[in-house]
Amino acid sequence: MAVPRLAAAAGRSGRGGSRLAALAALVVLVPVAALLAACGSGASDGKVTLRFVWWGNQQRADVTEKAIALFEERNPNIQVDTSFSDYQAFFDKLATETAGGNAPDVMQMDYRYLNEYAGRGVLLDLGPFVGKQLRLDEWNQGFANTGRSNDKLAALPLGQNTTVMAYDPAVFQAAGLPVPTADQPLTWEQYRDAAQRIHDANGQVHGVTDFGMNEDAFEIWLRQRGKALYTADGELGFAKSDLAEYWRLSQRFRDTGAATPAELNTLVVSTGPEQSPLGRKQSAAEFTFDSTYPAFVQAHGGELAIAPYPADSADNIGMYRKPAVMVSVSARSKHHEESVKLIDFLLNDPDAGKALGATRGLPPNLKIRERISAGLTGVDKQIFDFEAAIDSKLGDAPPAPPKGDGAVHKLFDRKYQEVAFGRLSVDDGVNQFFDEAEQTLG
């Protein structure tokens, strides 16, 4: 309304046209100028700002912030902005940001997504920095190279991880069960029996969290049978009968209440320990990673312990040294040098190592691992002791999963939920899983 009247008023005066044009130009240009100014801000004072993102929980955030503060203290010209979220939300957001060309400078990376991102050329090749800004001489070289994708060093492990069974020892003892330990894993049948006895002793608690939706647990189960999730060519490395057998096993657990029922499992894969049955004290044991274990302890609030997965043969427990939590630099970052400096600090600085402890697994730098192992307490000590006890039984990591594994991981959860809610039979679920997984992996 105001616009026409203004235009009419201006039209009446002779010189109004040009004044009006200037006004209009102002209206158009001011926001544009403001926008440009906003884009350019931050670089004016010579200080470099890096963005570093990771998935995890508050406990991991606290120790990471401590390490970051040390880094900023030593590098006054670099400021590090951080943010974190739970796993699924992290990768949804990272995908969107990467697609939009706004990837963070430094990002935590999962082994599972390594080929997905590296294959699209969005991760910086760290190879040229090794031996200079990036010191890897105190590392196990095989482990240091797990982040290779197509001959480029696209990521470095932030920790050495392995799958663990986190459990509540008090509930085990209350049910009159011996506590599982690192050197003597339960067989799957003993595991089911223990879970059943826990549930029978206390109807409110299920023995274990259902594991049918858990692709990571399935991988260990496969490895115990000498198979793998993927072949060397990136195709599914197991048969339909394997998956059917696995889902029938978990169904046996679920049918009698030994494992949690379907409606308690809907968020296990997609969110964090805060939403999962063990974290909410609805079950007494759950399969997870050592790097996620501290978050379980925090969510649960009581005493927890870790043991290896159940295995029918004590010689082949299927578990391996996994670089589950890695770190990468965005190829599009404007600050490659500073970003590499930050990851070198997180990986190789003794003080950073001390601050971080085992929040992302065992430090990959062997000197640091040795140096901090003496002074550990609490959860960090539990993780270190556990890994020391089973180290000789751990295998080497399989090659990074093919592009598409992130989607297959979600598909696994989704199909199993349909089976668990009784909407699909095990066989139909397996068939649909194979159809869709093969389509995804192309």
Next chain:
Amino acid sequence: MAVAEPAVTSPVQVMTGGRPGGTRGSRRDRGGVAYLFLTPWLIGAIGLTVAPMVVSLYLSFTDYDLFNDPQWVGLANYREMFTGDRRYLQAVGVTLRYVVVSVPLKLLLALAVALLLHSLRGRGQAFYRSAFYAPSLLGASVGLALAWRSIFDRGGPVAGALGVFGIDTPSWVDDPGYALWAIVLLSAWQFGAPMVIFLAGLQQIPPDLLDAASVDGAGWWRRLVSVVLPMLSPVLFFNLVLETIHAFQAFTQAFVVSSGRGGPADSTLFYTLYLYERGFADFRMGYASAMAWVLLVAIAVITAVLFRTSRLWVFYGDEGSRR
């Protein structure tokens, strides 16, 4: 669009028609000024709406993963949608169920509360109107959806209240048989916007009509059916169209209640949620674009059908003179 249109035409009218004595040249100059004023809007409309739509139409015929150049695949995306994608059909089913239940439920609630408030007439009407409108202000916010999740969660107030009556329900948000209905209720609860429009419509009904009906011995119900509803039908139609379009585009509630996955077991896999997942999690922007276009066309067709049928039941009060 409707808001912007007067702004497009009126300055030009003022410029050209307002001063018939002006010369051709100066008229063109002033037209130019008008367009200069319009540039922010034009840049916005072209840059943020028209151009992305054209690009998305092109992308819908390609395989595009956001990082590499789009590859032309013709109609393959559309074909896959209707023949090879089980989840797509699931998403269509979930969305249709949601629209068909949530829109009438919401409008019914809005109308009922509007009638109630209208009968209050000044006695605290303003207060109650605001109170009933408040949930709509919260909109599709994340915090609200989270609160909703905990209300319907195992051990939450809903399960507790039903338990008092001996009705044993599982956690609504974690059971594929219930999860969608929790989201339907969330949407129905936010009936504030149509309610306010209904209320305005009710206040437009001439009191003489109602008085005349009363004199003829019509009771409350008869007056509602024979006078109020016909007089209100244009407003009802407007609300119906608007809410239907909104319902097809529902996203946030389902995203938060299901932690972004459309779960449990795909029971809350809304169309938009699946579109988002295909585009941003599976890196299939071509497919997601094709989905967006199918949704656009579907909404257009359904809106057109609503407009067609509206001739049969919407009463604008001038039908008599049109004969």
